[in-house]
Amino acid sequence: MKILLVDDSRTIRNIQKNVLAQLGFKDVVEAADGVEALKMIGESKPDMALVDWNMPNMDGITLVRKIRETDKQMPLIMVTTEAEKRRVIEAIQAGVNNYVVKPFTAETLGEKINATLAKAGMAPTAAAAPG
């Protein structure tokens, strides 16, 4: 399973990569904004994406709407500092499957990823026994 990380902070992408590695997901591609992400989706065909909200060039909510114009299935998790209820509702209406508020613990992020995959009928088979 290939997972796309979209966040303008390389530090956050590295933290997310570590969490994914602990869950057994090693096939990860990265983008620093929505524009890069759309290009990456076309080239790499990821199975799932974690998307930040506030990014340069194209923000996460715009990216989610663009993805959903053509792909209703790919699980999308918004991982953002935007914690207000109205923002969560806006993201769900745009088409995200789950929502993680920064700051997050590795456990919280891992649980949300597994729950999202399970609900999408994509058993986290890549999650071979974490070390």
Place this chain on the structure above:
Amino acid sequence: MDVRFINPFIGSVKNVFKTMLATDIIVSKPVIKEHDEANADVSAVIGLSGDASGCVVLSFPTRTAAAAASKFAGAEMDEKNPDFADALGELANMVAGHAKANLEGLSLSISLPSVIIGKEHTVSQSRIAPRLSLPCDSSLGRFAVEVVLVVEKKPAAVNAAPVPAAVGA
């Protein structure tokens, strides 16, 4: 500046550093910072706009900034590392974002972070407004969270009558 608007920043910096850096923060009594007072070596700045305008600044001495960035990134780094500013900018982003969700009655947007590196520099704002500095102590060293918030629109009442300006002006 309304005291209701300071407590969310105190809670936020404690939460962010505890969750992402496993570090407890002790926040001392806020002080008003003079406009031209310079004491930061590294400043991570987030702008605020919407019902209020202003900024949030994480203001570090170099050593504390390096310790915080290293703990956050999980790798030793100093100000020459290309990820140094990224890590501190993201910390500021989290502090501002978490606080804004708890600023009752105000609908705000946050900017992308900017990080300024330079010995004892000054971060000035274009508008005259009191800047509150929250002194923070931690095992990583001392730093400050500085907040400027000018309300553009009267916040919606939440549970109580509006609290009059308690600091500054």
